[in-house]
Amino acid sequence: xxxxxxxxxxxxxxxxxxxxxxxxxxxxxxxxxxxxxxxxxxxxxxxxxxxxxxxxxxxxxxxxxxxxxxxxxxxxxxxxxxxxxxxxxxxxxxxxxxxxxxxxxxxxxxxxxxxxxxxxxxxxxxxxxxxxxxxxxxxxxxxxxxxxxxxxxxxxxxxxxxxxxxxxxxxxxxxxxxxxxxxxxxxxxxxxxxxxxxxxxxxxxxxxxxxxxxxxxxxxxxxxxxxxxxxxxxxxxxxxxxxxxxxxxxxxxxxxxxxxxxxxxxxxxxxxxxxxxxxxxxxxxxxxxxxxxxxxxxxxxxxxxxxxxxxxxxx
Amino acid sequence: xxxxxxxxxxxxxxxxxxxxxxxxxxxxxxxxxxxxxxxxxxxxxxxxxxxxxxxxxxxxxxxxxxxxxxxxxxxxxxxxxxxxxxxxxx
Numbered sequence: 271x272x273x274x275x276x277x278x279x280x281x282x283x284x285x286x287x288x289x290x291x292x293x294x295x296x297x298x299x300x301x302x303x304x305x306x307x308x309x310x311x312x313x314x315x316x317x318x319x320x321x322x323x324x325x326x327x328x329x330x331x332x333x334x335x336x337x338x339x340x341x342x343x344x345x346x347x348x349x350x351x352x353x354x355x356x357x358x359x360x361x362x363x364x365x366x367x368x369x370x371x372x373x374x375x376x377x378x379x380x381x382x383x384x385x386x387x388x389x390x391x392x393x394x395x396x397x398x399x400x401x402x403x404x405x406x407x408x409x410x411x412x413x414x415x416x417x418x419x420x421x422x423x424x425x426x427x428x429x430x431x432x433x434x435x436x437x438x439x440x441x442x443x444x445x446x447x448x449x450x451x452x453x454x455x456x457x458x459x460x461x462x463x464x465x466x467x468x469x470x471x472x473x474x475x476x477x478x479x480x481x482x483x484x485x486x487x488x489x490x491x492x493x494x495x496x497x498x499x500x501x502x503x504x505x506x507x508x509x510x511x512x513x514x515x516x517x518x519x520x521x522x523x524x525x526x527x528x529x530x531x532x533x534x535x536x537x538x539x540x541x542x543x544x545x546x547x548x549x550x551x552x553x554x555x556x557x558x559x560x561x562x563x564x565x566x567x568x569x570x571x572x573x574x575x576x577x578x579x580x581x582x583x584x585x
Numbered sequence: 586x587x588x589x590x591x592x593x594x595x596x597x598x599x600x601x602x603x604x605x606x607x608x609x610x611x612x613x614x615x616x617x618x619x620x621x622x623x624x625x626x627x628x629x630x631x632x633x634x635x636x637x638x639x640x641x642x643x644x645x646x647x648x649x650x651x652x653x654x655x656x657x658x659x660x661x662x663x664x665x666x667x668x669x670x671x672x673x674x675x
Contacts, residue, residue: 387591390605397603444664469600517662518663525617530613532598551601
């Protein structure tokens with residue numbers, strides 16, 4: 271695969287970068303691909319806005335560590351093969367991502383984009399301090415678009431023009447920059463636009479080879495216990511639970527500590543009727559919260575005032 | 586080594602800003618109880634993890650250096666607004 275694109279033409283959080291063999295930068299102490307069995311804490315987001323991917327990687331590492339180990343094979347000096355299950359994608363009409371039984375293997379080298387605006391030049395993407403598997407899988411996911419067929423490319427072009435470009439251009443205008451290109455972002459820039467609950471289901475299925483689905487968050491009508499039991503049952507069965515926050519309702523809205531607008535998280539535990547949630551930054555996790563607090567921040571406001579929200583889990 | 590640090594850091598909504606060695610800073614902006622723009626910073630460095638709140642012009646310690654909050658940006662719905670600009674004090 272070619273190095274996935276990472277340029278400064280879209281959202282302004284993407285820093286200037288260069289390609290670097292970061293994992294072997296210190297040849298006396300190279301960063302290993304694995305540091306023991308994969309864990310969620312090894313997946314920590316960088317300056318790319320792919321919180322949903324990082325949260326999903328962490329969740330799979332915690333619940334299905336062997337799936338992570340099986341996905342990566344070193345095939346030479348600095349050369350790796352990343353194997354992802356082929357799937358049929360989850361959609362609002364059919365919210366289950368289903369593995370087809372086939373596997374696509376991405377062969378890539380260990381070069382990672384590193385920030386050139388910082389003297390130590392750390393990775394721009396997912397952090398790679400103790401082990402390299404999160405950054406290598408992130409790179410493979412960023413490179414996926416190099417294998418897309420014409421229909422998939424056309425769908426992405428339409429999604430870019432319709433949904434993403436206006437927000438990106440607003441962001442750029444606020445920073446005094448010109449509009450983004452008409453061509454949609456690819457590679458890391460594509461991941462930087464964020465993910466939906468359906469795309470997180472797709473990734474869960476690609477990584478685990480199991481069916482993954484998007485479920486409606488039980489609301490007030492079903493009651494707090496339905497929400498708590500639903501999460502607790504999935505986690506007890508060893509199945510990841512991924513959620514996302516709503517956007518800001520008004521300019522300069524103040525959200526609770528650790529809760530960021532438009533951000534993906536992993537539910538890690540339900541204990542004493544409190545929901546424990548992990549920030550894919552790897553720190554600054556929100557305080558364990560009750561169902562009412564969860565409902566407020568992890569569901570969107572519809573235009574008619576009703577609330578709605580979804581979570582992603584294995585079927 | 587403060588010379589290993591960038592001179593400025595620009596924070597964006599929902600995006601952390603990692604440096605090397607597990608040192609990282611992120612944050613969000615909002616109106617405080619007095620109606621002033623405030624930035625809440627989430628810091629992880631050798632001194633540990635902490636959350637601090639500051640206004641423009643305030644200084645704070647991070648990654649072994651002193652920094653100034655040179656700009657706090659409005660947090661608007663949609664998109665990915667900038668949160669704050671932080672400048673290392675030499």
